[in-house]
Amino acid sequence: MPLEVKNVEYTYSPNTPNASVALKGVDLTIDEGEFVGIIGHTGSGKSTLVQLLCGLMEPSEGQILIDGVDINNKETPKDIRKKLRLQVGMVFQYPEHQLFEETVLKDICFGPKNLGFNEEEAKKLAKDAMKKVGLPLKYAEESPFDLSGGQKRRVAIAGVLAMKPKYLILDEPTAGLDPQGREEILAQVQQMQKELGITIILVSHSMDDVARFADRIIVMNKGEKYLEGTPREIFAHDEELISLGLGIPQVTQILKRLQKEGWAVRTDIVELDAAKEEILKAWRARKGGNNHA
């Protein structure tokens, strides 16, 4: 069953002089098993949107449906709404906000325990999750507050992976991770999507990351859904994206520059390997042409 956002509006501090509309008229459907990327300028409403999806806040207008049920409808029994919400795992934008236990292991165990797993089972899930995020087990008994920025982020991600959610939302999960960590975590998440059928929603400022991993991209602008489509479709709108404070993947930039220099290359390519082939093909053609001349 999909995750649906129906005509949602969200206003912070409504009915006060500080009222600020963060989302308006947002409609979306995220299908089960999909890997969706959300991009948008800072302040465009991405974090607000995903906090509504996980039931942390209620929309001012409109509905959020998980498996067809409105998670904010008070007429639906409370335990059913809670159960639905527990299917949605969320890695927040700032991992410090999520950490609170005395040790890394306890912190990661918190979610699974909340789901009803016993101490032993929770520990096992937690240790598996630590491996998945590349966090050595020697950190298990450390205080999460004594870790480096990137290590804290790995703890926060592990805490959510350990719950094996059906829908996994990651709000800027790779910010602050070293290149290898970034790669590993995104690959891990993609594997969960491919092998376990988990639905992934990735909020990111990295055009390269969403281009590589997402099946579909949603572009937010000033609280509204501006565009949606496959990475190739979206990144064809290069000038528009730049005017929205966004950009295009680096390999796409390179192809566009070459095209401007008169190279016969396609510019709707977003992956490195495909770009390599495209450039070599054009290079051979140019070289061949020169030889005949």
Added chain:
Amino acid sequence: MIQLENLTHTYSSEQGKNVAVDNISLEIHKGEHLAILGQNGCGKSTLAKHLNALLLPTAGRVIVEGMDTKDESKLWQIRQTVGMVFQNPDNQLVATTVEEDCAFGVENLGLEPKLIRQRVDEALATVGMSEFKEKAPHLLSGGQKQRVAIAGIIAMRPQYIVFDEPTAMLDPHGRSEVIQTMQKLNKEENITIINITHFMEEAVLADRVVVMDKGKIAFMGTPKEVFRQVERLKALHLDVPVVTELAQAIGAETGIDGDILTIEELVVSLCR
């Protein structure tokens, strides 16, 4: 100049001792743009916090423009000389409006109110946050907060600014603004920039790149010298810029150099 002389920092906790910075000696020259790379937990932030006496060495010394950071009487002057922008803007914003927040540090410099005002206005304009002047910082999104934090430091006009992953939460436009700001401060105001980053594309812009591993300096050099060492970087959980990776992938057939660092360089080489 900032001199690190056999700098060591050991964190002690119930779990035991953790040597986060291990006997590092390094000179940071005035006016240079230095980038520091290294995997998560290798000691970058710990080292950075020594540059303005937020942390003190557990062994060795740090000398900022001739002042030993252990000398308490110099603390104020050291903090004025070296400004710091952190990973997470939430911990840096304190006042009730953006403008007040940005003025917070400058107000302590004993300047005329008119000059304070001017510096704050300029700094907010530099980071593109002028229109948010009256807003409460906690109402801003992550990226917006970070820009305000940077403005607060810029307004103090320190001789050195240490950026600890300043662009980690910014959108592409915000990131390029901050990078351009960094370059401008370095080139036009001659402010020394120390940029700790996980973005290889940012390190390319530095004069010198220091690569850290397990509390030590693994190697350093100009961006070209450093990014030529692909295998070594990968072994340390790092990478090369996407352009460099692409240039290397097509290098064998096209004969272009493997030490290309920017899109412009790549295009020029290919069109030659």
